Amino acid sequence: MMLRHRLTVTASAAALAAAGLAAGTAQAAAPAHGTAQKARTLAASCSQAYLPLPDPSCTPGAYNPDVTQATIGQTICVSGWTATVRPPTSYTNALKVQQIAAYGYADTSTADYEEDHLVPLELGGAPRDPANLWPEPRYGSQPAQSKDSVETKLKNAVCGGRAGLDDARAAIAKDWTTALSVLGL
Numbered sequence: 001m002m003l004r005h006r007l008t009v010t011a012s013a014a015a016l017a018a019a020g021l022a023a024g025t026a027q028a029a030a031p032a033h034g035t036a037q038k039a040r041t042l043a044a045s046c047s048q049a050y051l052p053l054p055d056p057s058c059t060p061g062a063y064n065p066d067v068t069q070a071t072i073g074q075t076i077c078v079s080g081w082t083a084t085v086r087p088p089t090s091y092t093n094a095l096k097v098q099q100i101a102a103y104g105y106a107d108t109s110t111a112d113y114e115e116d117h118l119v120p121l122e123l124g125g126a127p128r129d130p131a132n133l134w135p136e137p138r139y140g141s142q143p144a145q146s147k148d149s150v151e152t153k154l155k156n157a158v159c160g161g162r163a164g165l166d167d168a169r170a171a172i173a174k175d176w177t178t179a180l181s182v183l184g185l
Helices: 002-018 035-043 081-085 089-103 144-159 165-174
Strands: 113-117 133-137
Touching: 089 113, 089 133, 144 165
Parallel strands: none
Antiparallel strands: 113 133
């Protein structure tokens, strides 16, 4: 299972790099001849059809290797730990602009999106990996605030011993709208 996850993340990272969203960078590709065609191609690279979930080919999720079931007492279950790994807004805002274009959102106002970790930092999601970040709309039938509530409940269940870390991560990465019911929470 772990090998398949790594292959998925590697394939996704390669796809994002090809779209100008290389891991660890948030700079757009330099303008070149055919920029209009490139923008149309980029806009079509991620689908909105999965909303309120991200396109799994663009955002499959990724884990922080420092967070395991054995380390949760020193990482995610420590109050304030996520602040120690959260990437700066200078990184996430630049990535958000690129990903809004990749998703082809008509509304390009960055204030209308939360650059969200599919596997949340609260469950040991990879902080800076573009395969774990996406521009989640703050509006609609399942706004970003709803996912935040699910994340907190899952973290509390993991830290309280009512759910395993791997199970919680898998459930939220697959579909955050059903993660609690899948785990019986």
